[in-house]
Amino acid sequence: MQTVTIAGITVERTAALAPMAGVADTPYRTLCKRMGAVMTTSEMISAKGLCYDSRGSAALCRITPEERPMALQLFGNEPDFIARAARMVQEYKPDLIDLNMGCPVQKVTAQGAGSALMKTPDLAAACVRAAVAASDVPVTVKMRIGWDEQSRNAVPFALAMEEAGAAALTVHGRTRSQLYSGKADWEAIAAVKAAVRIPVIGSGDVTDAASCEAMYRETGADLVCIGRASYGNPWIFSEIGAHLRGEDWRAPTPDERMEMMLLHIRMILQHSDKPPALAIREARKHASWYMTGGRGAAAFRARCYTLSSYEEAERLAEDFLLVNREPQQN
Ligand SMILES: Cc1cc2nc3c(=O)[nH]c(=O)nc-3n(C[C@H](O)[C@H](O)[C@H](O)COP(=O)(O)O)c2cc1C
Known part of the structure; x- marks a missing residue:
């Protein structure tokens, strides 16, 4: 090192x-x-x-x-x-x-x-x-x-x-x-x-x-x-x-991206001095950045800019995963 x-x-x-x-x-x-x-x-x-x-x-x-x-x-x-x-x-x-x-x-x-x-x-x-x-x-x-x-x-x-x-x-x-x-x-x-x-x-x-x-x-x-x-x-x-x-590294999976996004939003809500309905606005741009590069990113990013609750962010993550999750290997 x-x-x-x-x-x-x-x-x-x-x-x-x-x-x-x-x-x-x-x-x-x-x-x-x-x-x-x-x-x-x-x-x-x-x-x-x-x-x-x-x-x-x-x-x-x-x-x-x-x-x-x-x-x-x-x-x-x-x-x-x-x-x-x-x-x-x-x-x-x-x-x-x-x-x-x-x-x-x-x-x-x-x-x-x-x-x-x-x-x-x-x-x-x-x-x-x-x-x-x-x-x-x-x-x-x-x-x-x-x-x-x-x-x-x-x-x-x-x-x-x-x-x-x-x-x-x-x-x-x-x-x-x-x-x-x-x-x-x-x-x-x-x-x-x-x-x-x-x-x-x-x-x-x-x-x-x-x-x-x-x-x-x-x-x-x-x-x-x-x-x-x-x-x-x-x-x-x-x-x-x-x-x-010189170590191996792999890019995060769509699931990991969404977990990080939701964790980030929870941290913003916890850390903010504002009530959740206002604090969630601070999370919008961050949420949209986690969509970058995904399938349907433009539409998902647009949804981020109207996020008004954590529950809505959870639904957004689920929808993102429906179109972005890799098929399971059997
Ligand atoms: C949104 C934004 C806010 C920034 N705020 C600061 C700041 O408060 N203080 C500072 O020294 N540089 C600030 N910068 C400059 C960055 O620290 C950095 O030098 C610059 O973005 C170039 O690096 P990058 O190509 O990795 O973004 C800011 C840059 C951006 C994009």
Whole structure:
């Protein structure tokens, strides 16, 4: 088993779960971790929101034992707020604090936070220094490769973050202007890896064991993290783990897919602060992702978007299996 140490945490060198706001919440992270994700990160949390006592922000800081090692990810662009928030989140005992310098959303970048920090490396470095001074645990940075094509600055930016005290970097191989389109530039990730001494986690377009292995080979990254390819597919982590360890792996059967979907929905209902009739809405997109690739997927996915109870999800799973279950071998 090959291991790697990221900011003092030693994990198997397979794949971590990438942070995903609105997607990778406690139930999602727990299932990915169970299936082999070696580390997890919270959804991004507003440093200012925490300081102003937003209940929503505090709820995002909760960590359950199964999700560890887990980073809490803060966003903001004011070193004072970052420092206060970094101090506040110590109460949740995160394994790491990660600073978001990659979010492309207009509401975030308009304030100068998220990926807009790549345009202000001095301010970004001040945020890192402030977090490091306030935190008992290592501080890491998640970045893109620049703001736009004309201002790609991944290497000098990464060096500045290292100099400011970042203990590791996650690099999503796209500029802010690309949002999530086009192909992630793995050469740019490789250039960062070659330039810094701290560990680098590669992010962008790893979709299966073969592409994970390719990212390791082409970038030299210390670890890989996976976002969208884990939608309705926590097995991607067992697939990658098995492949890299040279073990056999088989894809989940339709029955296993539906069991996982129902477990995921039960976890969403249990974990939510909302009444079941509202919480089930949070389950709809996840349910639809478990249908991907199945026979009749389009129609089943459409049904997911109107799910209004757990019992309805059970009936949906039964119907899915009627058309997707492999014939029994006699
Ligand atoms: C729905 C969604 C939400 C995301 N939220 C965050 C976030 O809160 N913090 C962050 O650093 N990156 C966030 N990302 C970026 C991912 O962590 C990742 O870098 C990106 O999706 C590329 O990896 P992938 O091709 O494996 O999805 C988000 C991505 C998606 C698709």
